[in-house]
Amino acid sequence: xxxxxxxxxxxxxxxxxxxxxxxxxxxxTVRVGDLLFVSGQISEIDGEPAFIGRLGEGLGVAExxxxxxxxALGLLAQIAASVGDxxxxxxxxxxxxxxxxxxxxxxxxxxxxxxxxxxxEAVFGDAxxxxxxxxxxxxxxxxxxxxxxxxxxxxxxxx
Amino acid sequence: xxxxxxxxxxxxxxxxxxxxxxxxxxxxTVRVGDLLFVSGQISEIDGEPAFIGRLGEGLGVAExxxxxxxxALGLLAQIAASVGDxxxxxxxxxxxxxxxxxxxxxxxxxxxxxxxxxxxEAVFGDAxxxxxxxxxxxxxxxxxxxxxxxxxxxxxxxx
Amino acid sequence: xxxxxxxxxxxxxxxxxxxxxxxxxxxxTVRVGDLLFVSGQISEIDGEPAFIGRLGEGLGVAExxxxxxxxALGLLAQIAASVGDxxxxxxxxxxxxxxxxxxxxxxxxxxxxxxxxxxxEAVFGDAxxxxxxxxxxxxxxxxxxxxxxxxxxxxxxxx
Numbered sequence: 001x002x003x004x005x006x007x008x009x010x011x012x013x014x015x016x017x018x019x020x021x022x023x024x025x026x027x028x029t030v031r032v033g034d035l036l037f038v039s040g041q042i043s044e045i046d047g048e049p050a051f052i053g054r055l056g057e058g059l060g061v062a063e064x065x066x067x068x069x070x071x072a073l074g075l076l077a078q079i080a081a082s083v084g085d086x087x088x089x090x091x092x093x094x095x096x097x098x099x100x101x102x103x104x105x106x107x108x109x110x111x112x113x114x115x116x117x118x119x120x121e122a123v124f125g126d127a128x129x130x131x132x133x134x135x136x137x138x139x140x141x142x143x144x145x146x147x148x149x150x151x152x153x154x155x156x157x158x159x
Numbered sequence: 160x161x162x163x164x165x166x167x168x169x170x171x172x173x174x175x176x177x178x179x180x181x182x183x184x185x186x187x188t189v190r191v192g193d194l195l196f197v198s199g200q201i202s203e204i205d206g207e208p209a210f211i212g213r214l215g216e217g218l219g220v221a222e223x224x225x226x227x228x229x230x231a232l233g234l235l236a237q238i239a240a241s242v243g244d245x246x247x248x249x250x251x252x253x254x255x256x257x258x259x260x261x262x263x264x265x266x267x268x269x270x271x272x273x274x275x276x277x278x279x280e281a282v283f284g285d286a287x288x289x290x291x292x293x294x295x296x297x298x299x300x301x302x303x304x305x306x307x308x309x310x311x312x313x314x315x316x317x318x
Numbered sequence: 319x320x321x322x323x324x325x326x327x328x329x330x331x332x333x334x335x336x337x338x339x340x341x342x343x344x345x346x347t348v349r350v351g352d353l354l355f356v357s358g359q360i361s362e363i364d365g366e367p368a369f370i371g372r373l374g375e376g377l378g379v380a381e382x383x384x385x386x387x388x389x390a391l392g393l394l395a396q397i398a399a400s401v402g403d404x405x406x407x408x409x410x411x412x413x414x415x416x417x418x419x420x421x422x423x424x425x426x427x428x429x430x431x432x433x434x435x436x437x438x439e440a441v442f443g444d445a446x447x448x449x450x451x452x453x454x455x456x457x458x459x460x461x462x463x464x465x466x467x468x469x470x471x472x473x474x475x476x477x
Contacts, residue, residue: 024269025276026292030253032194032313035350037254040293054263056458094348095355099295104372107462110342117343133344134358134468136417137458140215140296144266150293154350183428184435185451189412191353191472196413199452213422258454299374299455303425309452 002088005080008123009073017073018047019081023142029082031155034091036082040099040150041074042142043067049143056106059146064100064108067147068115075116075151076123083155092154093120093131099148102137109135116149161247164239167282168232176232177206178240182301188241190314193250195241199258199309200233201301202226208302215265218305223259223267226306227274234275234310235282242314251313252279252290258307261296268294275308320406323398326441327391335391336365337399341460347400349473352409354400358417358468359392360460361385367461374424377464382418382426385465386433393434393469394441401473410472411438411449417466420455427453434467 006016022028022039030037043051051067053059059067083089098113100106113135121129131151141148165175181187181198189196202210210226212218218226242248257272259265272294280288290310300307324334340346340357348355361369369385371377377385401407416431418424431453439447449469459466 030291037291039291102458110460132348132355132357140261142269189450196450198450299420301428
């Protein structure tokens with residue numbers, strides 16, 4: 001039997017959140033062939049936008065890492081809602097886009113982004129979970145959160 | 160006979176603009192398999208960069224929504240120029256990337272991005288037009304415009 | 319015999335750098351089917367982050383163009399490391415994402431991005447090297463560099 005994403009998260013000390021409904025006019029996920037595109041997920045706690053503020057201005061790297069981790073939990077929730085709560089549903093994590101709200105002079109977007117990357121790799125393992133990434137410091141994010149992460153994944157079963 | 164994108168836009172009160180020539184050294188669209196990648200289209204009116212400024216600083220959400228809508232019109236112009244002025248040429252809108260020039264403290268990038276998402280869904284219908292999305296607030300955009308939108312689409316006919 | 323990327327670069331007056339190890343928890347490249355996703359590469363000289371600062375604030379367009387070119391050299395190094403130092407390994411450059419660290423008011427991200435686009439097109443030729451692009455001005459980039467570029471390519475041989 002395939003390991004559940006929620007079970008693997010529990011082993012890592014996390015709870016799989018409910019998949020957030022899109023905040024606006026778009027879909028949480030779109031599948032095309034064997035690729036799954038997941039919309040940007042913002043940092044949240046208990047379904048509410050969290051880690052409000054910008055890195056380098058009120059928020060430090062440690063909080064940014066946790067914000068990125070929470071956004072990655074949101075990605076996992078969307079993946080589970082879309083293709084099932086099974087680690088094996090994902091053949092390869094392809095790319096994460098990590099957007100970090102950053103004050104001028106903040107240069108550690110990469111360290112913050114590791115909060116998302118590390119969780120995704122821990123859940124899927126290094127081979128499947130290893131991904132290409134672009135991490136950038138942006139001006140602002142929806143709801144004033146510190147981090148947003150989107151994803152492209154390859155699924156185990158073609159659509 | 161297939162509905163024209165230009166006809167559907169007219170029903171919605173819009174005019175399909177001419178496809179903008181790339182402002183620099185890149186292509187407006189690239190096709191790979193059944194995917195069409197459309198370069199970032201900036202907000203324009205009558206072929207000229209428009210909605211100059213940043214959201215939360217001179218430009219309000221209502222103007223931002225119209226800026227996003229104009230960028231989406233630019234996407235539609237590129238799609239029509241690339242694969243024909245037919246709604247049915249698109250099998251699925253996969254992803255929109257929405258970049259909103261934002262002053263510090265502007266937290267409504269998602270509301271602005273809806274201007275693009277709503278138009279795309281209105282043209283293609285909810286099923287085909289529904290898309291994944293990432294909306295972020297950026298520092299600046301080419302020509303000083305307020306909104307830029309790029310897209311990935313799945314086409315009805317493989318290349 | 320296929321032309322080497324390094325040879326073509328030498329003809330253009332450039333040296334293919336060593337592929338940078340990912341600065342953090344991600345992979346430099348991920349392949350899915352015939353697509354290669356390349357992680358964001360920052361502007362570098364001799365393997366060190368370079369062109370530190372923001373455009374429109376200490377750095378001018380000419381320096382930005384060279385920064386973008388150096389990031390494109392990083393992409394080429396990753397491509398060569400992943401699929402071999404052969405121009406013919408790439409069937410089509412699909413998309414470049416160009417992130418330009420920009421002070422408020424800087425509106426020439428597109429001109430800066432041309433530094434990357436022009437080099438990629440020179441190496442692969444107009445047909446193969448022509449690509450879709452989104453160029454945006456961001457708040458900050460990892461290590462404080464001026465430019466980061468990521469890429470999606472179609473390979474000549476499916477994986």
